[in-house]
Amino acid sequence: MTSDIAAILAIDGIATGAVYALVAIGTVLIFTVTRVIFIPFGDIAAFTALTLAALDAKRFPGTGALVVILACLAALIEIISLARSGELRLLPRALSFYLVLPFAVVGVAWLVMRMDPPLAVRLVLALMLIVPISPLLDRIVFRPIADGTVLLLLTVSVALHFALVGLGLLFFGPEGVRTEPLTSFSTEFAGVLISGQTLLIVIAALVFSGLLYLFFDFTLVGKSLRATAVNRTGSRLMGIRPERAGTIAYLLGSLMAGVSGILIAPVNTVFYDSGFLIGLKAFVGAIVGGMTSYPGAAIGAVGVGILESFASFESSALKDVIVFSLLIPILIWRSLASLHSEEEIEE
């Protein structure tokens, strides 16, 4: 391997890693606030790419129908749970959030779509359509078992991923998509050609991580999320609703996953089931950060990207085997590094 090839592989790896980093940060965000290890984030990223591709092809994406169905389900569950607790007076508010808002988003997207919008608007539409999915899934799937063990939540999360893969095939079909590049700019650095897309990916990752940092440190909502992450009961006593914090975390997380999906779509062909590997690799990165540290997760994810890039040069067939085998030593290191109190398992 010459130094030229190594440089190309490294740049390639950093770009892939930056995409993973966005998803990894979202994963950490969700985990710290809700204790859910949200495996389906990769699917959200893949769905965004598929949504954008459908918009590019002037088709209304299946995401719309998915959001409508999930919104109806969430609203139904909300009605039932409010009726059970005798709090039907809260119904209008709940319905406006779980039913009207998602419908409005889909409606707006549908209307704007007909005006044949430019790329920038299509990007916004794709993100708009994708962002409601995770909060709705949270309401339907995770809220009823929010007090369960991390393991239970993880099991449910894995099952949810499989459901989403099936839905993905149903709503987007089996064809892979590759969207048009966001930029045709390219530059040369130290003798190696760097495409504008690569630069864009890295810049986007940096910008979004930076924004998240500002959000957490300088806004009250961000601080309330951090408080929930540290202690749910304690923050509840301070008037923070963990459910609301969870919803915000899911919104933010899926925004990051959506951005990563948009960034990866011009580089790799994305299928309805591509999300699993994106999600898991991001997740390997998140574990490097101990599932709690954002910079740790980002560094870990970039590391995974670089490793994958070099591994696929050595043996493209076994690159995934190599990446996942590496997870085990990382897990052992993390487990030794984190002093946690012993958790007894639910009877």
Place this chain on the structure above:
Amino acid sequence: MTRLHVQLAAAAAVLCLAVAPFVLSPFSITLMNYIGIYSLVAIGLALLTGVGGIVSFGQAAFVGVAAYATAWVSALNGHSPWLGLLFGVALTCGVATILGLVTLRLQGHFLSLSTVAWGLAIGFLFGNVEGLGRFNGISSIPPISLGSLALVSSKQIYFLIWGIVTVVLFLGYNLLDSRLGRAMRALRGGNTLVESLGINAFRIKLVTFVIAAFLASLSGWLYAHMSRFISPGPFDAGMGIEYLMMSMVGGAGSLLGGVVGAAVVTLLKNSVQDYLPLIAKGASGQLEIVAFSALFILFLQWARQGIVPFVARSLPKTRRARPQPAPPLPRRAQPAPGELLLKVDGAERRFGGLVAVNNVSFEVRSGEILAVIGPNGAGKSTMFNCLTGALRVNKGDIVFAGRPITREAQSRIARAGIARTFQHVKLRPRMSLLENVMLGTYARTRAGLFAGAFRINRREEASVRHEALMQLERVGLGEKPFELAGNLPLGNQRILEIARALAADPTLLVLDEPAAGLRRQEKLRLAELLRSLRADHLTILIVEHDMEFVMSLVDRIVVLDFGSKLCEGAPAAIRSDARVQEAYLGGVA
């Protein structure tokens, strides 16, 4: 319901299974075969996840290792499928042992995540290794033959599959009711509990893990030779979660639940495949996985317990006979009264900059009750954890019965003769009083895996039962030995913990805040019990908060304050010591 009823029901079930292939259609027999094959994996998961508390997403990979191993031996190299079985089982158990050695020290969700990792990695290997047919798989795998009879038809292999399932269930239930099985059932109580009983938790986890992998390998062998063709598909991560689902639907922790879960999931999947096309034409394949995952999520939300435990609750309780007298278990040689038993010399424990225990020294002599007291944050619990091996001291030495235990593992300290109880009671609430106390005898007995599974441990088991009953009677809980421990009030749970500790035949009994949370009457009873134990020449060390409880009971007191030893002496002297009064009351009262 008596034991006889259970045996009759089991015999009837076996009979039904034996007759089934002569009644059922060929299609149903094939379905039954799949159920049997999946059951084996699900039974393994019931042991691993339900009993042991280790959630594994990767069992499908073990099935695959064995299936590919036997296919490689028989289809690609032309040897007998029986050689394939040997090779498959050996390879799978070998892989499981290595993975277990590496990962089983991980905790909680880290461990489960590692199963996702190796499950995926192994799954990817099948499709990518040269010489295993890549994604086309391996075809023309020969059938299993018994002598000259080749098991080609589904009816023929039916008997082999369900024969194996029956034997596995029988041995599995025997195992769960043995010394090793009880240790497995204790795993969910956490490492500290298990180790405090002198059980090496890691070893038990490893054994459980390898047993589950062994059952998966049997399943893989049967699968390869029944379908006669294998490809990576059935061993991927999706199947891994399906196995987990089977064991959870049936009732994690119930071996029979594995079979029931496999049957329910397989039949449900089959009918979903039948009916979904009627609802949504052309999209059935996609909807299948959606419907399936949605059902699983609903199940986890609403009925986490599973089918078998749910049904079992509505059945009448099994009546069991009180344990009969049996030869006693061997006892430890006890030191002479007054002899030096435990010596703590200059113990120091730091947490970062905080010195929780600072240069503490004291001695415990055989036959006395010594209390370590002190206000909140004095370092009592840290001292206690250092004594029992849950924490290591940074400096200083601890010598027990002439043997340094400063750096020993918890389970080895327990085996040396220090038995403990917990401030926050650690019992197995779903096990009976008797079984909880039987756990205490683990270090005094030796029956292993095979002795347990094949019931050649009967004499030892009888002694263990009798010993446990005697200890229950000794502490005054002998009336209802088959009551579940979780049903006892807190005071009696504390006393049950003492009975469990006594069953280990300890030289030194260490009690962590035994009076915390007890009502006055319960405290008096506890004090009475401890006095009677002292009369039996047992040495007791109490870490306690409750002055009143301690003063009237113990022989000597060591007072800790801010991590250091304040003073030491008889209760009356401690009561009048100005320093102690200041520590407790913030000034001379």
